[in-house]
Amino acid sequence: MALEHEHFFFRGGIHPHGHKELTSSSPIQTAPLLDKYYVILQQHIGAPPNLVVKDKDLVKKGQMLAEPGGFVSAPVHAPTSGEVKLLDWHSSSGVKLPAVQIDADGADEWAPDIHPCPDWENREPAKLREKIARAGVVGMGGAAFPTAVKLSPPPNKKIDVLILNGAECEPYLTADHRLMLESPEKILQGAAILAKVLGVKTVLLGIEQNKPDAIAKLSGLAKSGGVTVVPLRVMYPQGAEKQLIFALTGRKVPAGGLPMDVGCVVQNVGTAAAVADAVVEGKPLIERVTTITGSPVVRPGNWRLRIGTTLAEALTLVGGIKSQPAKLLLGGPMMGHAQTSLDTPVAKNSSGILLLSHDEVAQYGSQACIRCGRCVDVCPMSLMPGPLSVMIESERFELADYAHATDCVECGCCAYVCPSLRPLVQHLRRGKAEIIAKRKKGK
Amino acid sequence: MLNLMLLSVGVIALMAALLGLVIGFAARAFAVEQDPRVEEVAENLPGANCGGCGFAGCADLAKALVGGMASPAACPVCSAIARGKISEILGLAANAVVKQVALVRCGGGSGKAAFKTGYNGVSDCKSATLVASGAKGCNYGCLGLGTCARACPFGAIEISDGLAIVHPRLCVGCGKCVEACPKKLIKLVPESAEVHVLCNSPEKGPAKKKVCEVACIGCRKCAKAAEEGQIHINGFLAEVNYGNPPLAGLVGAAGCPTGCLARAKQREETA
């Protein structure tokens, strides 16, 4: 398909109030060193990593705590120097996960095996990819897919476009926005490294038009680097992979397919910055920018937090809460996960910590679908969420499968507009889980 | 008139004879090979075609029984005598058939078990488990949203006080609730078992006690008071050995500190 630089408009989508003014002008602040960090070993999609440290070991900052457990896996590193304590973490999804507690020794010393590589331009792409893999870089937009694996498409999939995701379409979140304003060179450097690894010449950086300062800044800097900045229409979920690819290239990812099926690789701008850190400075991924916001928060802001920081600590950084929140979400309001405990640690893909008050949270009802069709209007994947939820509620999973329930990206547009206040995303998640389980059994 | 009547009788008789021959011939020509035992077994089945066995009707179950794809215990409506006869026809040991009922291995209803947070979503246990493993403090306990009750074709499960309870007199042991429960909390146990441990969490005792008053804390009092091999202790969870189950007297004798060791429901039912 021909590449154009005015973009295409994906169907559906919603335009919720952004609430970004709470934090969009707050510069990124770096969190001070804490006493304890709780590093959950699995912070990525894929095989769980294997521990390489023992209880009571002394580790340095950036030292590998667990190595990849397979091809689709990523290592995890210590956020600071200190003593290791192995424990089982009870995640808020109820699963017991192996984790490492680091009791900080205060010195915050880097491990000796940090090797910067300033002349990366002369290195082989395979060596660069290895460095990215060893640094534990994963998708920082939320999906946490191991970046090195995304950069190793099978030989029959030819990649010709690298897309950088600067859309940040979730309301309330401004972490990527601030990163683009404050570290644009790093992002562009990361983009160049990624382009070299993939061997592509076309790099597109999509930014929603509600961030004109970021568009201006990056356009100015990008001209020399072969990156084209494309302003995007403000619509949720503009930043969803399939919608972004369509908007920038007009290519449609086939149902059940991946971006590489249409020759594209998408990376978040935060991931690009992490790649630059990993290759040029040799630093593994141990911290990220997180937006801590919401009306109950005293001083909403963007903070650079190390992985393993608990939510309780993160909230003290922003001055605590001034009113009782109804919900605490890790991520944005549309696709974030509600948390049940303030002891939960921040992970590599925690783009936001959002508190919502009682009148900001809608109460789901158990009313019937009135077949109004609003959900069909807004679904970016062209599904019928209402009828699908009815099929799933009646346990007719084979009908839901026929109606492409597995194409759902769980963006939440349908639940946002449903006048019966049906928990559509939850129904669809149940349906998808059952369909996939049935397919596995069938095999 | 009489002559007409005689003629009509004659015509009918002739037609009946002809049709009889046609059907007889067709029955021979289009005969389907069938194991004669299938008919014998089908005769002993209730013939209600209720589907409780999971097959499409009594004839279907008879075929499956002869083919070795089902056990005589599958028919929940069958009397014990009929089941014995079927086992005889199939050449199975008569005592291979034991009536089973479902048991929900959790005693943590509202008031006894804490919740970690409020839940606002689909009123279905399988869907609720997708969100933080359910809102209950104990990740292994009954959520009380009724997925099992809706799955039961015989209406044997009641949700009372946020806890699913099986009424053994109504339960036929079809096993649909066992599949429905996302926590794998429901187990088929012999109807004759007198004592159960109503807890399913493998967590450490003190952690369990924090979220549930009636959790099994693994104190082993029941195992000590019972005979050898009647109660297994698996980490911090006691389990009844249904192959050699303890008697009802154990509940009083053991002095279980939390009350998770309980007598089987049918002894207490008056209705």
Add this chain to the structure above:
Amino acid sequence: MSHEYLTITIGAILVNNFVLSKFLGICPFLGVSKRIGPALGMSGAVVFVMALAALCTASIYNFILSRNIDFKIGGLSIQGNLEFLQTLVFIVVIASLVQVVELILQKVSPALYQSLGIYLPLITTNCAVMGVAVINAGTKRSVLDSTIYATFSALGFALALVLFASIRERLDLAKIPKPFQGTAIALITAGILAMGFFGFSGLV
């Protein structure tokens, strides 16, 4: 001639639909219409049985029962016809026919036999099959016309069955109040469908 057959066709399928206008054959209509698959299977069986039954019964009626008899054997003299035997003869013939069809079906397509289950013998006592035989006898049609009429009536039955099955599949997903669940809502829906079909009256 062809104009007449067109009239018979539209009449049989839409205007005088066996299920929705004449209210015959309700038993399999309610029993097999839960899913479109078995509904289609049942429709095929009914079309086949009705056509064959009409052929046989019309032949028997036209050539045996309605023949005026007038002969003498020795001292016996018999006059009149045997039309009054039609009910008995028809039911016996239809019953035997369905038995034979069942036997053939069990051998030839065990899958269809399994899915139709109890509804196959139900076609025997089905008033639609008997109804078409009796209607043909009453209107004194020729054997050919009888068979054509029966075939199209059965197609009308099939249409009503498949339409109803499609509606019931959707009804399955709706939240029906407890008192109406099951057969109750099915009957109400069938009634509304029948009212809809009244719109065709006056077409022919």
